[in-house]
Each structure stands twice: as structure tokens, then as C-alpha cells.
Amino acid sequence: MTTSELDAGEIFRSLPGVDDETNTRLHARLAAEAQRDGVLDVAYRTLDTPVGVLLLAATERGLVRVAYTAADPGDVASVLAGLAAAVSPRILRAPERLDEVSRQLDEYFAGRRRAFDVALDFRLARGFRRSVLAHLTAIGYGRTENYAQVAAAAGSPKAVRAAGTACATNPLPVVVPCHRVIRSDGSMGRYAGGENAKAALLHLEGAA
Amino acid sequence: MRPFEQIVTEYGPMVLRVVRAVVGPADAEDAWSETFLAALKAYPRLPGDANVEAWLVTIAHRKAIDAARASARRPVAAADLPDRPATSGRPEDWDGDLWDALRRLPGRQRQAVAYHHLAGLPYQEIASILGGTADAARRAAADGIRNLRRTYAGAAGPAPAGTAGGDAR
Numbered sequence: 001m002t003t004s005e006l007d008a009g010e011i012f013r014s015l016p017g018v019d020d021e022t023n024t025r026l027h028a029r030l031a032a033e034a035q036r037d038g039v040l041d042v043a044y045r046t047l048d049t050p051v052g053v054l055l056l057a058a059t060e061r062g063l064v065r066v067a068y069t070a071a072d073p074g075d076v077a078s079v080l081a082g083l084a085a086a087v088s089p090r091i092l093r094a095p096e097r098l099d100e101v102s103r104q105l106d107e108y109f110a111g112r113r114r115a116f117d118v119a120l121d122f123r124l125a126r127g128f129r130r131s132v133l134a135h136l137t138a139i140g141y142g143r144t145e146n147y148a149q150v151a152a153a154a155g156s157p158k159a160v161r162a163a164g165t166a167c168a169t170n171p172l173p174v175v176v177p178c179h180r181v182i183r184s185d186g187s188m189g190r191y192a193g194g195e196n197a198k199a200a201l202l203h204l205e206g207a208a
Numbered sequence: 209m210r211p212f213e214q215i216v217t218e219y220g221p222m223v224l225r226v227v228r229a230v231v232g233p234a235d236a237e238d239a240w241s242e243t244f245l246a247a248l249k250a251y252p253r254l255p256g257d258a259n260v261e262a263w264l265v266t267i268a269h270r271k272a273i274d275a276a277r278a279s280a281r282r283p284v285a286a287a288d289l290p291d292r293p294a295t296s297g298r299p300e301d302w303d304g305d306l307w308d309a310l311r312r313l314p315g316r317q318r319q320a321v322a323y324h325h326l327a328g329l330p331y332q333e334i335a336s337i338l339g340g341t342a343d344a345a346r347r348a349a350a351d352g353i354r355n356l357r358r359t360y361a362g363a364a365g366p367a368p369a370g371t372a373g374g375d376a377r
Binding site: 007008009011012014015016018022023025026027029030033034037039042044077080081083084085088089090091092093 | 213245321326357
């Protein structure tokens with residue numbers, strides 16, 4: 001380290017450190033101005049629920065991603081990396097855009113809501129998977145179907161395995177109720193949040 | 209490409225320190241916000257191998273020039289300058305003596321000092337922001353530090369009592 005660097009360290013000692021309050025204020029201002037200028041391509045937040053911490057992300061079109069994160073910063077980072085690649089890297093933590101869906105999820109987990117009424121952006125699912133997701137939104141609260149029924153309803157009765165994959169890779173779990181699809185023998189089948197979460201949701205809805 | 213949120217988290221504090229030193233306490237948060245909003249807009253076009261610090265400091269540099277032009281058009285408000293050092297991040301608690309000393313530096317010296325010692329940029333990068341050669345950037349930073357040592361009491365430990373008129377510490 002040179003003399004001038006030692007001097008600089010002394011000189012800038014009194015330059016204020018950046019505290020949480022300042023960070024929070026600047027971050028909120030950036031998110032608001034990005035929204036105002038139409039460059040907040042993806043807004044996200046996390047939400048504590050009885051089945052774990054969910055990451056919620058929305059584009060200007062609607063809710064684009066719900067992800068189980070196990071409260072793990074690595075999980076959050078990998079979901080955000082996926083959104084950066086598939087949607088846009090213009091991503092900010094900006095809870096306001098998720099206020100309405102967060103409120104509805106809180107009501108759902110409290111047993112006071114049976115259907116979600118928010119705009120959905122299905123751009124992360126294509127083709128047959130998207131047809132499956134579209135059908136899932138028609139399976140009512142507390143009801144279940146098996147994978148063969150879902151495949152048939154989505155237009156390809158023989159694509160039972162593909163229907164299973166579509167459910168397991170649902171980008172919008174809980175809100176698009178892939179948890180209502182179970183095996184024909186009555187066992188749970190694959191679920192992004194794990195079998196316990198799936199069982200808990202079905203129990204909440206009085207279906208199991 | 210990394211989510212922009214990670215860019216804000218990783219580089220936000222560095223940019224705030226730089227703009228505090230370059231434009232001062234009253235305008236620092238405006239400069240920070242304008243820098244990151246412009247960066248967010250341009251971000252999808254940033255080459256994958258770009259030096260993110262240098263890119264952000266370049267944007268901050270342009271925003272600081274814009275802010276200086278704007279503030280030259282409005283009267284100086286003496287009340288904006290705090291008169292007591294403090295260490296919290298609130299702009300009104302800033303060390304007025306340090307900003308006073310920084311403000312007296314020629315612009316290139318203040319910028320070279322901030323971009324090297326607060327942003328950690330090599331002189332070659334600073335030269336491409338300021339124009340001129342890397343050697344000229346190095347000299348500007350060294351002259352800036354020498355001038356600050358002469359004009360800023362904080363560099364030599366706590367200021368002796370009674371030197372700041374009316375300060376009742």
C-alpha cells in the first residue's frame with residue numbers, strides 16, 4: 001500500500017458508512033422510478049407461508065413465477081438467475097407489484113380464500129405444458145384429478161408422463177394448483193415444494 | 209447476465225461513497241438514484257465481460273457533471289452545508305469539513321481521488337473516464353491527496369478544539 005493510499009484511508013475515515021436506512025430509502029426510490037419509467041421488467045419479493053418461504057415475481061403483464069425457496073439465499077439467487085435468463089435481467093426487489101397476490105395468498109393460507117384473482121403471465125411455459133397449466137386453473141378448490149385426467153383435458157390423453165412433467169415444472173405453484181393433481185392410486189406424486197407441502201395444501205383445502 | 213438487484217446490492221454502497229465525495233452531501237442521493245436508474249435502463253446491453261465498477265462510475269461521472277451544471281444555475285444555499293462531523297449515513301450528518309476540503313479541489317483532482325481511492329479503479333480506467341493519460345490521472349489523484357492533507361484537519365486526527373468558530377463540542 002502506498003503512502004497516498006494510507007493518507008486516503010485517513011482522509012475518508014469520516015465519510016459516512018452506508019447504513020441500512022439509507023440503503024432501504026435509495027432502493028425504494030430506485031424501484032419506484034424504474035416502475036414509473038417502465039423499466040422494472042421483473043419485480044419480486046419473498047413471502048412467509050405455512051408451507052415455507054415463497055418467492056413471488058411479476059412482470060408488467062402479471063405474476064410470472066412462484067418458487068419454493070426454503071428460505072435459502074442460494075435458492076433465491078438461482079430463481080432470480082433463471083428469470084434474468086428467461087425474461088429480463090432488469091430485476092429488482094420491489095414488493096408493491098406483489099401486494100395484491102401476497103394479500104390473496106395470506107387469505108388462502110388462512111382458509112379465507114378459495115380462488116386467486118390476479119393477472120398471470122404464462123411466458124415461462126410453452127406448448128403442451130402451457131395447455132396443462134391452463135387446465136389446472138379449472139380444477140376447483142378442494143378437488144383433485146389424476147395425471148391421466150389432466151392429460152386428456154389438455155388434449156393429449158396419451159401424454160400422461162408429459163402431464164406429470166408439466167405439473168412438476170409449473171412456474172406458478174399454489175396459484176396455479178398443480179397440487180390438486182395426484183396419482184391414480186391416490187399417492188401424492190412429484191411436487192416442486194416437496195410431498196409435505198403438497199399434502200399440507202390438500203389438507204388445508206379439505207381434500208386429503 | 210446477473211439480476212440487476214445483485215448489481216445494486218454489490219455496488220450501491222461504493223457508488224454512494226463516490227458521489228458523496230464528488231457532488232457532496234446535498235446532491236449525493238439524487239446522483240445515486242439517477243446513476244442506478246440510467247444503469248438499469250442500459251443494463252441488458254452491457255457486454256458480459258464489462259468491468260461493472262468502471263461502467264457504474266462512468267455513468268455516475270456523467271450524472272455528476274449534469275448535477276453540477278444544474279446547481280450552477282441555482283443560488284448556493286449555505287444552509288445545505290452541515291457544520292458538524294458525524295458518522296451516520298444521513299446526509300445532514302455529513303462531515304462538513306471533509307466536503308468543504310473536497311469542494312475546494314479542482315474537479316479532476318476530486319474525481320481522480322474518488323474514483324481511485326473510493327471506487328478502487330485503476331488509473332487506466334480513470335483516464336478513459338476523465339480523458340487524458342493514466343499518468344495524468346495518477347498525478348491528479350496524488351495532487352488531490354496532497355491538497356486534502358493540507359486543507360482538511362480530519363486527516364491529521366481530531367480537529368483541535370475551538371478552531372471551528374462557534375462549534376460547542
